[in-house]
């Protein structure tokens with residue numbers, strides 16, 4: 001099974017503030033949907049609350065230490081390992097955040113999809129530094145801002161060296 005992560009960061013690795021995203025970039029939401037569709041997605045409890053709903057067409061796995069948490073339609077796991085084990089029958093699983101879960105999973109991630117938003121934002125959560133020795137960029141597709149997407153951005157794919 002391939003363990004992938006998908007994230008959107010600004011130029012300083014910022015990913016969120018006050019449990020929300022930092023930007024509204026419809027093109028990236030579409031990229032996220034297309035890339036993850038059909039695969040299980042693993043997220044921290046705060047990211048689930050930030051999204052506010054389960055994402056259709058994907059097995060939603062939520063990590064929490066709260067043993068009483070029940071969310072109809074979601075799989076609840078008490079740690080990252082059991083979340084990954086719950087996907088054993090899949091070819092690929094996506095870690096979709098947030099900062100705590102990215103940090104805890106960075107060592108086991110095989111592939112990383114990163115949307116680089118070419119601007120700087122005030123933030124309270126960050127993606128771990130991508131060690132250039134650890135991940136190698138294998139694909140990039142850049143776009144200029146347009147009437148719907150207010151920042152220049154690049155889609156990037158990295159694989160673990």
Ligand SMILES: NC(=O)c1ccc[n+]([C@@H]2O[C@H](COP(=O)([O-])OP(=O)(O)OC[C@H]3O[C@@H](n4cnc5c(N)ncnc54)[C@H](OP(=O)(O)O)[C@@H]3O)[C@@H](O)[C@H]2O)c1
Pocket residue numbers: 006007008009014015016017018019020021043044045046047048050063064065066077078079080096097098099100101102104125
């Ligand atoms: N830009 C992006 O691509 C992107 C993607 C995702 C999220 N975000 C942003 O990231 C922020 C949320 O990230 P965050 O770091 O605050 O929270 P998070 O990683 O989404 O969730 C943290 C929660 O996960 C649970 N957890 C973490 N490690 C655990 C472990 N080892 N065992 C059991 N449970 C564990 C705990 O839940 P309990 O407290 O319930 O025990 C913890 O409070 C938001 O601002 C969101 O918008 C951005």
